[in-house]
Amino acid sequence: xxxxxxxxxxxxxxxxxxxxxxxxxxxxxxxxxxxxxxxxxxxxxxxxxxxxxxxxxxxxxxxxxxxxxxxxxxxxxxxxxxxxxxxxxxxxxxxxxxxxxxxxxxxxxxxxxxxxxxxxxxxxxxxxxxxxxxxxxxxxxxxxxxxxxxxxxxxxxxxxxxxxxxxxxxxxxxxxxxxxxxxxxxxxxxxxxxxxxxxxxxxxxxxxxxxxxxxxxxxxxxxxxxxxxxxxxxxxxxxxxxxxxxxxxxxxxxxxxxxxxxxxxxxxxxxxxxxxxxxxxxxxxxxxxxxxxxxxxxxxxxxxxxxxxxxxxxxxx
Amino acid sequence: xxxxxxxxxxxxxxxxxxxxxxxxxxxxxxxxxxxxxxxxxxxxxxxxxxxxxxxxxxxxxxxxxxxxxxxxxxxxxxxxxxxxxxxxxxxxxxxxxxxxxxxxxxxxxxxxxxxxxxxxxxxxxxxxxxxxxxxxxxxxxxxxxxxxxxxxxxxxxxxxxxxxxxxxxxxxxxxxxxxxxxxxxxxxxxxxxxxxxxxxxxxxxxxxxxxxxxxxxxxxxxxxxxxxxxxxxxxxxxxxxxxxxxxxxxxxxxxxxxxxxxxxxxxxxxxxxxxxxxxxxxxxxxxxxxxxxxx
Numbered sequence: 238x239x240x241x242x243x244x245x246x247x248x249x250x251x252x253x254x255x256x257x258x259x260x261x262x263x264x265x266x267x268x269x270x271x272x273x274x275x276x277x278x279x280x281x282x283x284x285x286x287x288x289x290x291x292x293x294x295x296x297x298x299x300x301x302x303x304x305x306x307x308x309x310x311x312x313x314x315x316x317x318x319x320x321x322x323x324x325x326x327x328x329x330x331x332x333x334x335x336x337x338x339x340x341x342x343x344x345x346x347x348x349x350x351x352x353x354x355x356x357x358x359x360x361x362x363x364x365x366x367x368x369x370x371x372x373x374x375x376x377x378x379x380x381x382x383x384x385x386x387x388x389x390x391x392x393x394x395x396x397x398x399x400x401x402x403x404x405x406x407x408x409x410x411x412x413x414x415x416x417x418x419x420x421x422x423x424x425x426x427x428x429x430x431x432x433x434x435x436x437x438x439x440x441x442x443x444x445x446x447x448x449x450x451x452x453x454x455x456x457x458x459x460x461x462x463x464x465x466x467x468x469x470x471x472x473x474x475x476x477x478x479x480x481x482x483x484x485x486x487x488x489x490x491x492x493x494x495x496x497x498x499x500x501x502x503x504x505x506x507x508x509x510x511x512x513x514x515x516x517x518x519x520x521x522x523x524x525x526x527x528x529x530x531x532x533x534x535x536x537x538x539x540x541x542x543x544x545x546x547x548x549x550x551x552x553x554x
Numbered sequence: 555x556x557x558x559x560x561x562x563x564x565x566x567x568x569x570x571x572x573x574x575x576x577x578x579x580x581x582x583x584x585x586x587x588x589x590x591x592x593x594x595x596x597x598x599x600x601x602x603x604x605x606x607x608x609x610x611x612x613x614x615x616x617x618x619x620x621x622x623x624x625x626x627x628x629x630x631x632x633x634x635x636x637x638x639x640x641x642x643x644x645x646x647x648x649x650x651x652x653x654x655x656x657x658x659x660x661x662x663x664x665x666x667x668x669x670x671x672x673x674x675x676x677x678x679x680x681x682x683x684x685x686x687x688x689x690x691x692x693x694x695x696x697x698x699x700x701x702x703x704x705x706x707x708x709x710x711x712x713x714x715x716x717x718x719x720x721x722x723x724x725x726x727x728x729x730x731x732x733x734x735x736x737x738x739x740x741x742x743x744x745x746x747x748x749x750x751x752x753x754x755x756x757x758x759x760x761x762x763x764x765x766x767x768x769x770x771x772x773x774x775x776x777x778x779x780x781x782x783x784x785x786x787x788x789x790x791x792x793x794x795x796x797x798x799x800x801x802x803x804x805x806x807x808x809x810x811x812x813x814x815x816x817x818x819x820x821x822x823x824x825x826x827x828x829x830x831x832x833x834x835x836x837x838x839x840x841x842x843x844x845x846x847x848x849x
Contacts, residue, residue: 293651337830344837347593347650347792351784352833358781359826366823476777480662487655519666526659530652531644 247495251405264393269506271397271465274404277501278458279478280485281411281494282451288491289415290447291427292346296337296353297455297482299360300330302474304456305463306364309377314370319383323403323460330456334449342444361474376470383464396465403461407454408498414450415494423447424492480522481505487529490536500537564693565814566807571699573806574706578761579783580790580798581713582754588730588793589743589750592645592653596637596661598780600755604630604762605771606668609679619681619701626763627756634755638748647733647743661777668773676770683767702764709760710799713753717795726750730793785829791839801840 254270261267279301286294304326311322341352364371371377382391383399390396414420425433426440433440463469481504489500533540579601586594607629611622641660645653683697717723725746728736737743762776769775786805790797805825813821832840 287651293654340830340834340837344833345792347587347591348788348833348837348839350651350654351593351788352829354781355785355788355826355829359823359830362823362826480658483655483658516666516670520663520670523659523662523666526662527641527656530656530659534652 254401267393267397268465271393271400272462273502273505274400275458275462275465276481276485276505277498278404278407279455280482280489280501281408281497282454282458283482284486284489284491284494284497285411285415285423285451285454286447288486288493288497289420289423289427290444292342292444292448293350294353294448294451295350295479296334296356296448297451298474298476298479299353299357300334300452300455301459301462301478302357302360302364303330303333304459305469305473306371307456308460309380309463309469310370312380313377319381319464320385323457326456326460327453331449331453334452335445338445338448338452342441342448357474357479361471364474365471371471374471376468376472378468380464380467380469393465400461400465403457407458411454412494419443419446427492477519480519480526484522484526484529486536487526488536490538490540490542493536493538493542496536496538560692561814562811564695565810567693567695568699569807569810570803571695571703571806572810573803574703575761575765576779576782576786576806577799577802578706578709578757578764579779580786580802581710581795582757583783583787584790584793584795584798585726585750585754585757587787588795589726590642590645590653590747591647592642592650593657593784594642594751594754595654595657595780596664597657597754597758597783598776598778599661599664600630600633600758600776601762601765601779602668602771602773602776603633603664604759605679605766605775606672606762607759608763608766609677609771612679612681617681619683622681623705623760623763627759630759630762631752631756634752634758635748637755638751642751643744643748665773665777672773674772674774676772679766679771681767696768698764698767702768705760705764709757713757713795722749782825785825789825789829789832789840791841794839794841797839797841 254274279297283294283297286292286297307326307329308319308322311317311325312319317325337356341349341356344352365374367373382389382396384390388395390399415423422433422438422443425438426443430440459473463473466473485501485504486497488504489498490496529536535543579597582600583594583597586592586597604626607626608622611625612618615621615625637660641656642653645656681698683701687694687696688700717727725736725741726749728739728741729743729746733743736746761779765775765779782805783802786801787793787798789805790799790801805828808824808828809821812824
């Protein structure tokens with residue numbers, strides 16, 4: 238998409254989303270939009286590692302959980318407030334990502350996938366078993382509503398503004414990053430790593446940076462989502478979240494920023510539309526995943542791009 | 555401290571029995587990775603299907619252990635065949651990430667279809683051996699564990715002989731070692747890959763059937779096992795079958811010892827901590843990959 242078209246469109250969409258609580262009284266609708274925004278941010282962060290840098294990372298789920306717990310614990314155990322909690326969530330995740338990212342990224346891409354998956358499972362186990370810190374399966378209920386400038390964000394509609402502002406900042410940052418020279422280098426690493434090395438660029442710092450940045454953003458998104466739920470327990474690390482992020486990235490088109498954003502908004506509404514039963518919904522998710530991998534492995538954005546190229550070829554002939 | 559020695563020996567034997575079952579799963583994963591360079595995320599679901607098959611076949615067979623196990627193995631091999639023909643055969647050799655996402659989707663579908671049909675209620679499986687055990691001195695091990703470990707050993711023996719001495723096994727090793735050269739001498743990768751998937755599925759079915767009288771059978775049982783098996787194939791070195799077996803038995807022992815002496819929480823976490831430590835020290839796994847040599 239051309240910038241001249243994309244930017245006004247994005248602004249209009251952002252304002253429309255911002256105005257949503259004014260347009261409707263339905264808490265349900267605002268709640269759905271709220272999750273859509275948060276999931277889109279988490280999916281866009283996954284897109285940074287997987288779509289741009291080409292590293293299929295399941296660790297996102299772990300970062301999501303660490304972020305949620307870090308934010309909740311900052312408030313409930315360490316006496317901080319929500320805003321500090323979200324910042325800590327980002328910092329802790331970035332630090333964890335750097336520490337585990339270095340050894341994992343030294344391995345080949347096969348081992349990377351499994352090692353990141355293992356990390357996510359380890360985080361889930363810690364959340365369940367380190368009872369003195371996380372209170373185990375009971376979780377931490379009754380998280381207080383965040384406050385700022387004398388406003389208490391205690392209703393869904395008010396909390397929605399936080400999620401809205403957060404997602405705008407994060408998506409804006411990710412867009413700036415992805416369209417910068419750094420973003421292009423990441424794509425180059427995904428497409429041809431030996432060539433990147435031959436150009437005198439060391440891939441490691443870029444991979445590590447994309448892993449850590451996406452970890453920080455995923456963690457902050459997890460922190461905000463926790464306070465939307467008002468409770469955190471080990472179910473926050475359910476594999477369901479990872480599957481949702483993955484499906485958004487794949488349907489949208491890995492490596493396409495706007496594709497993933499649009500898919501994030503559209504697909505987050507999907508579980509609400511598919512309100513049959515949890516099992517049936519998951520079966521449909523699975524089918525979507527398998528079918529999408531076969532008929533359009535590059536997602537909707539990739540499919541549109543291919544059609545555009547085909548049309549240009551035809552015009553040339 | 556004689557009691558401690560007996561306790562330790564008991565834990566060790568249990569650990570070996572557990573490790574052999576892990577090894578069955580990990581070997582299947584390694585075999586498929588060696589031949590196709592893909593990771594089968596739905597491998598744990600094959601194990602779960604094997605356990606369910608055992609669970610339903612046993613009452614029909616009048617609680618006879620061996621025929622029910624044969625049914626379970628055949629059922630999972632059939633599933634492996636269908637999965638290969640429908641999904642995996644369409645993958646090209648260098649589509650690792652795509653293979654993961656496709657088999658992940660498949661795993662989601664199988665788990666939730668099973669849960670939809672049979673509900674998530676855990677099932678106890680009773681066999682002709684019940685909870686009888688064999689007693690050596692003051693050590694007691696249930697027959698189902700002994701048989702599970704024994705059939706795993708027989709399966710490894712069979713696998714070794716097959717990979718070493720049959721045309722079928724040699725073709726698999728050839729593809730794993732050098733795909734292009736194997737193509738040049740007329741080996742058909744599609745057939746070999748299909749055989750490898752069926753074989754791995756059968757091993758998984760055996761593991762599922764052997765586990766079902768020991769553990770509760772639920773649609774989620776495969777997920778716990780498979781995540782451990784993933785870590786094991788990394789520790790052993792991807793595609794390295796003896797490495798995977800060694801890592802699996804080692805893990806069975808470590809888990810059993812930890813379970814006996816420390817808090818239970820550490821038991822589950824051990825494999826993941828070990829894996830991260832191994833990746834720090836040896837990024838290619840403890841045993842470097844050398845084709846698919848067995849023995």
